[in-house]
Amino acid sequence: MTNIAAAARRRAPIFLVAAFALLPLTERAQAQKPGGSITVGQELDITGFDPLKVGVYDTSTFTAAAAIFDTLTTLNDKGEAAPKLAESWTHSDDYKSWTFKLRQGVKFHDGTPFNAQAFKENFDRQKDPANKCRCAFYITNVKEVLAPDEYTVVYNLTDPSVNLPATITIQSQNNVVHSPTAWKTKGDDYNRNPVGTGPYILKSWTAGDRMVLEKNPNYWDKGRPYLDRIILKPLPDAQSRFASLQSGEADIIWDDENDADNIMKAQKDSKLTVHTYKGSGAQVYAFNTKQAPFDDVRVRQALVMSIDRPKMSQAISNGLSRPASNPYGDGSWVKCKDDGALPFDLEKAKALIKDHGKPVEFKMLVTATPRGRMIGQVLQQFWKRAGANMEIEQVDQATIPPRAFTRQFQLVPWRIVDLADPDPQMYANFRSGSPLALANFVDPELDRLLDHSRVTADPAARIEDYCAISRLINKEAIWFWTFQNTYYALSSARLKGFPKIYNGVIDVSSTWLE
Amino acid sequence: MLNFIVRRLLAILPVLLAVSLLTFLIASLLPGDLAYVILGDQATPENVAALRRDMGLDQPLWWRYLSWLGHVLQGDLGRSFRTGQTVLQAVAERIPVSLQLMLMAEFIGLVIGVPVAIACAARAGGAFDRFMTGSAFAMLSMPSFLMAILLIYLFAVELRWLPATGYVPFSEEPLNNLRFFVLPALTLALAEWPGIMRVLRSDMIATLQEDYIALAKAKGLKPSRILFVHALKPSSLTLVTVTGINIGRLLGGTLIVETIFALPGIGRLLVGAIYTRDLVILQGVVLLVACGFVIVNFIVDMLYAVLDPRIRHGHA
Numbered sequence: 052m053t054n055i056a057a058a059a060r061r062r063a064p065i066f067l068v069a070a071f072a073l074l075p076l077t078e079r080a081q082a083q084k085p086g087g088s089i090t091v092g093q094e095l096d097i098t099g100f101d102p103l104k105v106g107v108y109d110t111s112t113f114t115a116a117a118a119i120f121d122t123l124t125t126l127n128d129k130g131e132a133a134p135k136l137a138e139s140w141t142h143s144d145d146y147k148s149w150t151f152k153l154r155q156g157v158k159f160h161d162g163t164p165f166n167a168q169a170f171k172e173n174f175d176r177q178k179d180p181a182n183k184c185r186c187a188f189y190i191t192n193v194k195e196v197l198a199p200d201e202y203t204v205v206y207n208l209t210d211p212s213v214n215l216p217a218t219i220t221i222q223s224q225n226n227v228v229h230s231p232t233a234w235k236t237k238g239d240d241y242n243r244n245p246v247g248t249g250p251y252i253l254k255s256w257t258a259g260d261r262m263v264l265e266k267n268p269n270y271w272d273k274g275r276p277y278l279d280r281i282i283l284k285p286l287p288d289a290q291s292r293f294a295s296l297q298s299g300e301a302d303i304i305w306d307d308e309n310d311a312d313n314i315m316k317a318q319k320d321s322k323l324t325v326h327t328y329k330g331s332g333a334q335v336y337a338f339n340t341k342q343a344p345f346d347d348v349r350v351r352q353a354l355v356m357s358i359d360r361p362k363m364s365q366a367i368s369n370g371l372s373r374p375a376s377n378p379y380g381d382g383s384w385v386k387c388k389d390d391g392a393l394p395f396d397l398e399k400a401k402a403l404i405k406d407h408g409k410p411v412e413f414k415m416l417v418t419a420t421p422r423g424r425m426i427g428q429v430l431q432q433f434w435k436r437a438g439a440n441m442e443i444e445q446v447d448q449a450t451i452p453p454r455a456f457t458r459q460f461q462l463v464p465w466r467i468v469d470l471a472d473p474d475p476q477m478y479a480n481f482r483s484g485s486p487l488a489l490a491n492f493v494d495p496e497l498d499r500l501l502d503h504s505r506v507t508a509d510p511a512a513r514i515e516d517y518c519a520i521s522r523l524i525n526k527e528a529i530w531f532w533t534f535q536n537t538y539y540a541l542s543s544a545r546l547k548g549f550p551k552i553y554n555g556v557i558d559v560s561s562t563w564l565e
Numbered sequence: 566m567l568n569f570i571v572r573r574l575l576a577i578l579p580v581l582l583a584v585s586l587l588t589f590l591i592a593s594l595l596p597g598d599l600a601y602v603i604l605g606d607q608a609t610p611e612n613v614a615a616l617r618r619d620m621g622l623d624q625p626l627w628w629r630y631l632s633w634l635g636h637v638l639q640g641d642l643g644r645s646f647r648t649g650q651t652v653l654q655a656v657a658e659r660i661p662v663s664l665q666l667m668l669m670a671e672f673i674g675l676v677i678g679v680p681v682a683i684a685c686a687a688r689a690g691g692a693f694d695r696f697m698t699g700s701a702f703a704m705l706s707m708p709s710f711l712m713a714i715l716l717i718y719l720f721a722v723e724l725r726w727l728p729a730t731g732y733v734p735f736s737e738e739p740l741n742n743l744r745f746f747v748l749p750a751l752t753l754a755l756a757e758w759p760g761i762m763r764v765l766r767s768d769m770i771a772t773l774q775e776d777y778i779a780l781a782k783a784k785g786l787k788p789s790r791i792l793f794v795h796a797l798k799p800s801s802l803t804l805v806t807v808t809g810i811n812i813g814r815l816l817g818g819t820l821i822v823e824t825i826f827a828l829p830g831i832g833r834l835l836v837g838a839i840y841t842r843d844l845v846i847l848q849g850v851v852l853l854v855a856c857g858f859v860i861v862n863f864i865v866d867m868l869y870a871v872l873d874p875r876i877r878h879g880h881a
Contacts, residue, residue, distance in 0.1 A: 261831030288825040294729040
């Protein structure tokens with residue numbers, strides 16, 4: 052058995068190459084049609100684009116950033132890193148240094164050239180302690196970015212990163228490239244007058260009303276983009292946002308599974324298309340294992356085994372939510388034969404709590420939103436049946452991170468978002484010493500596995516590591532997962548070319564109207 | 566008359582001062598630390614302490630209030646830490662939207678409410694009176710968000726006569742601008758006219774019982790003149806009061822309707838500020854809305870003097 056497994060692993064690369072060779076034949080050419088204008092209905096107002104001002108981009112900002120800016124790399128249809136502003140890349144043996152060769156002849160919307168120095172200035176500006184940018188938190192793993200010549204960028208990392216090119220594809224504040232000339236000349240106004248290299252240029256922006264993006268006639272990718280204009284409108288109310296799609300005022304809208312009724316209506320409407328993407332990651336909850344009663348593994352296991360996920364899914368999203376049994380989800384390339392999930396078993400949960408001996412009473416933080424309250428109440432009911440009493444503590448969304456970081460919680464909701472590689476979040480969430488390792492649980496084997504998974508390039512070996520990590524976390528029940536990440540966008544059937552909702556980003560920069 | 570105006574203006578000053586103090590206290594007493602909100606995931610104890618010092622949050626409350634008040638009196642209500650916009654800038658962009666919505670809603674409400682009230686009062690107790698009074702109660706009972714969703718479904722999704730959401734400035738496309746406002750204004754108006762109608766109706770009925778009305782009838786005046794001149798004007802004092810209160814409330818109270826219809830008005834700005842705990846915007850908007858309310862009530866007081874000369878001369 053061992054020999055067969057080893058032989059299979061050695062042959063894996065050949066199988067992969069063969070599979071790739073076959074794929075091009077199945078590509079079907081689509082007739083992209085230039086021209087036209089679309090309106091995107093978003094949940095949130097965009098607050099701005101200057102990383103120094105806004106700190107972190109949100110869902111709405113991502114959509115605009117994907118059109119106004121470019122990233123070095125992008126994800127292809129198979130979820131692998133593909134060239135964008137960077138044409139090729141190599142890494143050092145220890146994966147601590149990555150070298151990117153930049154595309155030449157690219158210009159920012161203000162006419163200034165995009166080159167290695169421009170990229171480095173973006174990075175240095177965010178990293179500069181004097182600027183106190185919140186965005187620096189997300190690039191603490193990058194020691195420095197160098198520009199050895201005009202079209203070469205070197206990332207020197209503090210820790211190994213096997214899949215860096217895939218993780219820098221998300222159009223976040225750390226990855227999109229701004230024009231240094233623009234932010235220097237515009238100062239505070241740059242936040243609302245962003246300049247990038249992307250397929251669209253910001254034409255006008257009336258806060259709270261609309262943002263108009265127009266086609267960049269000098270885009271480096273000839274022939275793209277297809278649409279003449281993209282209009283982004285904040286439509287905060289889910290019902291009227293959906294009504295706008297039905298009545299034709301919006302061509303594509305953001306939605307999520309808590310709005311199950313409208314998603315199901317859209318599925319029945321031949322004029323609409325429901326775009327759904329099974330992302331990696333999950334909605335997760337962290338126990339504070341340094342505080343009673345969660346310092347007892349039996350209590351933690353009992354609570355996890357009391358959760359009836361299919362019923363919970365029915366209660367909060369008419370069954371659209373997909374139960375999760377590990378932090379990776381079906382959308383990840385990490386697929387485990389055995390992820391060590393604790394089964395739903397109410398009787399065993401009761402027995403464990405009885406074995407604990409003391410009353411189980413605790414508070415759980417939830418967001419003060421209808422969604423947060425509902426989830427809290429459902430979990431409360433499950434746990435009551437097992438003999439535990441949970442008190443719901445409602446706080447506004449902005450309060451959860453500081454409470455989490457200062458460990459002022461017993462049970463806190465969190466999310467592992469869809470990323471191309473599990474390393475950034477698994478390492479951040481579970482490595483001892485990390486500010487994001489909320490459970491405060493220290494396990495040498497867990498640390499060893501997390502370290503090893505980021506220094507080997509062999510996918511099979513990494514899968515083994517990540518599945519072992521899942522089994523360990525599930526057994527100790529230091530975090531638990533309720534549902535996988537499922538992303539939705541609803542659009543007019545006329546809208547074509549909409550890509551997968553990688554990282555939860557609704558990217559309309561490549562779309563066209565039929 | 567001048568004395569009356571001066572007396573009313575002097576009465577406003579302490580009110581405005583009290584409003585500013587309450588606004589400041591409310592913002593300061595909200596749970597949670599502002600520094601944590603701004604720092605988010607970088608909220609280490611050292612960062613929090615440094616930021617609190619930078620923002621003056623380590624100063625005593627009274628010092629902060631006087632400092633803030635000093636800036637306000639110079640027209641500086643602060644700058645949002647999220648967007649970098651000044652409060653005045655953010656509000657100025659949105660005032661036209663909220664004003665238009667409020668004016669259209671109030672106009673439609675009055676156009677429906679006043680004639681109905683007069684018709685009901687003219688035949689108090691009749692079939693029309695009972696029907697409309699019942700309808701008014703039904704309308705009052707319906708929440709505005711439900712009305713909004715129903716109107717959107719009917720006129721935008723099914724009939725496709727009007728847009729479901731959105732906004733176009735009047736200066737750009739006047740006709741389209743009005744089309745976008747019909748549903749939101751109607752939503753608010755349908756919630757407004759019952760109050761207007763009931764207040765005016767009961768006042769009219771009371772006025773029609775007065776002796777001088779009987780005298781006017783005895784002298785042979787036309788019924789329409791009695792209704793619209795001798796009865797309506799004396800009955801309109803409370804109507805003016807209610808309208809003034811409605812206008813004041815609508816200035817800041819259209820949060821739900823603006824959110825549902827995605828109108829970029831002051832209400833939306835307020836909701837956004839609450840969600841993101843942008844206290845600078847929150848404080849500024851609340852102060853401005855409160856001042857607007859006070860000013861509207863001042864205008865109502867002036868109208869009292871016009872409608873009832875006895876008030877103008879200080880006798881009741």
